Amino acid sequence: MKQIIVFAVAVLFCQTALFAQKPKEVAEKDVAVRYVKDFQTKAKDATNVKWYKIDSLTYRAVYTDAEGDPVALLFNNKGFETHYFVSNEHCPAAIKDTVKNQYRGYNIGEVYIRKVKGSYSYQVCIAKKKGFLWWKRETDPKTLNFDTSCKFLGE
Numbered sequence: 001m002k003q004i005i006v007f008a009v010a011v012l013f014c015q016t017a018l019f020a021q022k023p024k025e026v027a028e029k030d031v032a033v034r035y036v037k038d039f040q041t042k043a044k045d046a047t048n049v050k051w052y053k054i055d056s057l058t059y060r061a062v063y064t065d066a067e068g069d070p071v072a073l074l075f076n077n078k079g080f081e082t083h084y085f086v087s088n089e090h091c092p093a094a095i096k097d098t099v100k101n102q103y104r105g106y107n108i109g110e111v112y113i114r115k116v117k118g119s120y121s122y123q124v125c126i127a128k129k130k131g132f133l134w135w136k137r138e139t140d141p142k143t144l145n146f147d148t149s150c151k152f153l154g155e
Helices: 002-020 033-042 093-102
Strands: 024-026 047-055 058-064 070-076 079-085 106-116 119-132 135-146 152-154
Touching (some): 093 106, 093 135
Antiparallel strands (some): 024 047, 135 152
8 A cells, every 4th residue: 555655646746747847828917018019919810829938038829820820939038939830740851860860769749940030940849758658758858950951950
């Protein structure tokens, strides 16, 4: 019985630590007013808006644009950037090959085209999956950068 209780507490602790690492969804009223105003100016036709707090100075608004595509705007004190999500099936083969060959054991999570001040690039979020049976968690996350011709630029 004691072993079962210890195991249950350990699982609960691991789940708490896992969820604490992810960006926290926040209500729009809890986001800095300037970011909300900037968002409303830049994404007038946005629907299904969800705000996330990345860290104390960074917020991310994920929404559906007028064409029905998922998009995100990332705001911080340095400005903003736009993320146009790319489904894994439409991810360029050169990017998939780079991850497969240089980051063995990693799985591709998010792929998006990043626009900052008129400049475009690909960013790919990868992580290892560890755990057992149905309970898996992502470990060792990395963000990889590629130019528009899919040349690997680094982490």
